[in-house]
Amino acid sequence: MHDIKAIRQNPEIYDKAWARRGLEPQTITILDKDKLVRRALQVQQEAEAARNKASKQIGAAMGRGDKEAAETLKTEVAGAKNVIAMMGEQIDAEKTVLNDLLAALPNLPFDDVPDGADEDANVDIRKHGTPRTFDFTPKAHDDLGEALEMMDFETAAKMSGSRFVVLSGKLARMDRALSAFMLDIQTEENGYTEHVPPFLVWPQALFGTAQLPKFEDDQFKTTTGHYLIPTAEVSLTNIVRESIIDADTLPLRMTAHTPCFRSEAGSAGRDTKGMIRQHQFNKVELVSIVKPEDSAAEHERMLGCAEEILRRLELPYKVIELCTGDLGFGARKTYDLEVWLPSQNTYREISSISNCGDFQARRMNARYKHAEKDNRFVHTLNGSGLAVGRTLVAVLENFQNQDGSITIPDALLPYMGGVKVIK
């Protein structure tokens, strides 16, 4: 959510930043509405003051038995109430328009974010590891999994349709092993506190992290009005909603291993094969709540925490920085981690790490005590550390052997219960 006061003061900053994301100037419309709201508010408040005053006088008049005066005053109040109601309607209508407008506008990219229209303009930051050279043609993860009879898309389709999978045996175990491995590193080494949050949330929680109102179509909604979380970012970040945090408890670093549910509306035809794009997948999520002045450094730190998993698993990856055109709605700056997939001969996204500034904090009213009588909005950051399903895909493809077996990476061995090779 955007700070209307800040827009009033520096509209050009907003229009410039939105232009970098390909948007038309917005502030003229916004400030116009804002002016209308405030003008009506003034009129309404004056009427309210008049009503309050007259009402008190009625009380006094009744006290001394002056019914005539009371009646006159009642007429006065009735007039004021008319004005209040009329203005109220006007204010509600205009405020709704204004809020809808503000809620649907994306966050401002930081100055140092590269300009660009789409993902082609994303910038490579660095590469780590060298893709392995195979002396055979590497197979796709789903071919490997199906051949092992531990990855079954057909069976999943019978009960749930497309974009679902049943993992079994050693591959199911590997999903669990990866999750435990990631959680252990993030909690024991990187200082994140483990959480088990709700997987079903109310719309206001999704509004807080900015999946709503714009991305309703990407969510699964239940008959009770709950939504299945598309990422634990929603649950973890909303832990601080409507609260005022003591400054010395910051930064808050939280992690959770949860399933994620995405309708994938609009991605029909994309990644239809295999486990890359599913309606349901597991993910270890990282969320940091920090003071504004710490968010840039925290962003770099969080990137390192996510990278650490790939390094330990010996998976080749690269770090890219998203350009303005590819930046997510709530983000001011985002790094993506892309892992090497031999079968596709390319790097594919496995983690996204974003600094949202105070954007989400405003939407959920999450503040910290900056000084006596001065509460400020926190900054929120989130990142995958990592997407478990895609990590499993990467392990299968990068550690496959010619006979279709999978060698378990050393780092994962302690979690695999003695299994060294899946065959």
Add this chain to the structure above:
RNA sequence: GGAGACGUGGCCGAGUGGUCGAAGGCGCUCCCCUGCUAAGGGAGUAUGGGUCAUAAGCCCAUCGAGGGUUCGAAUCCCUUCGUCUCCGCCA
């Protein structure tokens, strides 16, 4: 799922239609007193918003949230969320 009770400021807790943004206590801040890690006295101590110089002042709203009744609501009514108790059910 059934029956009932409750939801007030940082905390505890009064308040059942008017002068209540809200008594009192605790906590906290400042001052005074006190020759001292105590006691006492005094003052202050919510949030959001409008006006405005992002001052002072004035004004509006907020007693879980939303709506209603009323000239007037923390107080009455409805809806909703949450907490607690009993019964039922269940992993």
